[in-house]
Amino acid sequence: MESDIKLIDDDGKRLDGRKADELREIKIEAGVLHRAEGSCYLEWGGNKVVAAVYGPREAIPRHTQNPLKAVIKGKYNMAAFSVEDRKRPGPDRRSREISKVISEALDKVILTENFPRTSIDVNIEVLEAEAGTRCAGLTAAGVALADAGIPMKDIPVACAAGKIGSEDKDGKKIGGHVVLDLGKQEDNFGDADLPIAISPRTGEILLLQMDGHLTLEEFDKALDLAIKGCNIVSKLQKEALVKRYQADVEVD
Amino acid sequence: MALTSSIKRDYLYNLAKNGKRADERKFDEFRNIEIETGLISKAEGSARVKIGNTQVIAGIKMDIGDPYSDSPDKGVMITAAELIPLASPDFESGPPRENAIELARVVDRGIRESGVIGLDKLCIESGERIWLVFIDIHIIDFDGNLFDAASLAALAALYNTTVPIERLRPNLEKAQEKFPSISNYLEEHPKDFQLPMNEPPISCTSVKFNDVIVLDPSLDEEEIAEARLTVAIDKNGDIRAMQKGLNGSFTVEEIKKVIKASIDNGTKIREELYKSAGK
Numbered sequence: 005m006e007s008d009i010k011l012i013d014d015d016g017k018r019l020d021g022r023k024a025d026e027l028r029e030i031k032i033e034a035g036v037l038h039r040a041e042g043s044c045y046l047e048w049g050g051n052k053v054v055a056a057v058y059g060p061r062e063a064i065p066r067h068t069q070n071p072l073k074a075v076i077k078g079k080y081n082m083a084a085f086s087v088e089d090r091k092r093p094g095p096d097r098r099s100r101e102i103s104k105v106i107s108e109a110l111d112k113v114i115l116t117e118n119f120p121r122t123s124i125d126v127n128i129e130v131l132e133a134e135a136g137t138r139c140a141g142l143t144a145a146g147v148a149l150a151d152a153g154i155p156m157k158d159i160p161v162a163c164a165a166g167k168i169g170s171e172d173k174d175g176k177k178i179g180g181h182v183v184l185d186l187g188k189q190e191d192n193f194g195d196a197d198l199p200i201a202i203s204p205r206t207g208e209i210l211l212l213q214m215d216g217h218l219t220l221e222e223f224d225k226a227l228d229l230a231i232k233g234c235n236i237v238s239k240l241q242k243e244a245l246v247k248r249y250q251a252d253v254e255v256d
Numbered sequence: 257m258a259l260t261s262s263i264k265r266d267y268l269y270n271l272a273k274n275g276k277r278a279d280e281r282k283f284d285e286f287r288n289i290e291i292e293t294g295l296i297s298k299a300e301g302s303a304r305v306k307i308g309n310t311q312v313i314a315g316i317k318m319d320i321g322d323p324y325s326d327s328p329d330k331g332v333m334i335t336a337a338e339l340i341p342l343a344s345p346d347f348e349s350g351p352p353r354e355n356a357i358e359l360a361r362v363v364d365r366g367i368r369e370s371g372v373i374g375l376d377k378l379c380i381e382s383g384e385r386i387w388l389v390f391i392d393i394h395i396i397d398f399d400g401n402l403f404d405a406a407s408l409a410a411l412a413a414l415y416n417t418t419v420p421i422e423r424l425r426p427n428l429e430k431a432q433e434k435f436p437s438i439s440n441y442l443e444e445h446p447k448d449f450q451l452p453m454n455e456p457p458i459s460c461t462s463v464k465f466n467d468v469i470v471l472d473p474s475l476d477e478e479e480i481a482e483a484r485l486t487v488a489i490d491k492n493g494d495i496r497a498m499q500k501g502l503n504g505s506f507t508v509e510e511i512k513k514v515i516k517a518s519i520d521n522g523t524k525i526r527e528e529l530y531k532s533a534g535k
Binding site (some may be wrong): 037038039040043050052054055056058061079081083084085086087088089090093094095125127129131132133134 | 309336397
């Protein structure tokens with residue numbers, strides 16, 4: 005382990021040159037796939053993600069149907085070539101868990117009661133992974149759902165904050181910095197990661213996970229920072245959707 | 257399999273009777289092909305191929321492994337295809353089913369049997385250590401003719417591949433304790449190098465419905481097809497592989513016609529492939 009990496013320097017500049025409250029570069033494009041009802045391609049730093057939405061359609065197998073509302077079937081999958089060492093294809097425990105928390109987050113904003121007995125399938129494919137794929141995936145899913153015309157209370161959006169650099173060179177505990185949107189090294193050698201998803205209109209929190217070690221004070225700071233990040237990303241989501249449908253008008 | 261309405265079927269038949277296709281192509285005309293390479297930096301090589309609306313991403317990963325005992329001095333290639341649910345309302349997640357397995361095997365055969373990868377140059381220590389080449393094919397948008405799109409994506413990704421000896425050097429140095437002569441290999445290959453490649457065959461697929469044969473079928477055409485024929489043509493215009501599918505039949509004349517169309521289009525597709533590989 006190269007634990008002697010200095011993740012943040014004394015001026016508060018991070019390994020990749022970002023400031024503490026700066027996001028990686030994000031690119032969002034809506035409506036990239038032909039077959040899907042709605043789709044989105046998203047690049048977030050080194051992450052490359054595609055999301056596609058199918059439905060609402062009859063939920064199969066039938067025992068998964070809910071007579072009162074639609075079920076949201078989120079599927080998060082990583083391509084074999086998306087990581088350094090080839091990942092064995094197919095779902096594993098990690099991707100099942102991520103699928104579940106993403107489905108639950110989306111369920112909250114979608115008007116599921118409009119479509120009883122159906123499923124809305126949200127497929128998220130990670131083509132390239134570099135820390136923060138669940139946030140990238142959920143953000144892409146939000147755009148794909150909107151592109152599919154699924155009625156929602158809001159477009160869900162996700163972003164993470166974390167803590168890095170709380171040990172000095174000799175392993176002694178020092179303050180540590182709460183920063184926005186952990187990069188790869190920061191995720192591997194940092195001290196805490198707090199991915200969240202929110203409904204930006206109401207500020208409700210749809211997804212929250214945390215690992216690592218944060219004091220109460222640091223948690224407040226990280227949560228505040230992550231919400232700020234979500235609001236920035238939310239703007240980019242809306243711009244992507246506007247761009248997609250503006251173009252359609254021009255062609256006609 | 258999705259149901260095709262009889263209305264759609266009649267529509268395509270009637271068009272064909274008048275010499276037309278739904279997307280206004282000629283019977284022996286491919287859709288527009290786009291190839292983009294190197295889009296996945298974590299992979300040793302990668303390519304995105306679009307044939308019309310069909311979109312496929314292939315990624316190559318490499319690792320060090322043990323050779324098979326019947327070919328102790330040859331690298332090993334492994335091909336897998338995933339029909340992920342992203343690509344079509346009819347694809348389901350989970351372990352690969354029949355269709356994905358057939359697709360992976362047809363692509364694998366095309367590359368393996370014509371020796372596209374210089375596997376004999378991928379030996380590190382005879383009988384002990386060789387390079388593994390994983391070809392993973394992801395269908396992300398499905399509008400027909402997966403065979404051609406997947407083969408082309410795999411080829412473009414292979415041309416884009418560098419052997420990651422710098423990244424895996426620590427593993428080889430460890431193996432060196434057991435097999436000291438690996439040090440020669442390490443000396444000869446100080447840096448990442450281009451995957452050794454030979455001339456590839458290009459695959460072209462046609463389908464037949466009623467008495468009409470169309471090249472590069474769209475999804476609608478595939479769904480009403482009675483017979484399918486894939487022909488792989490090499491650089492000299494020779495046939496390197498053929499595979500017939502579905503329960504219909506072809507006459508000898510029809511097969512000759514399909515081969516001719518495959519040769520004509522294969523040349524053009526080969527140019528696209530070379531262009532993407534910077535050749």
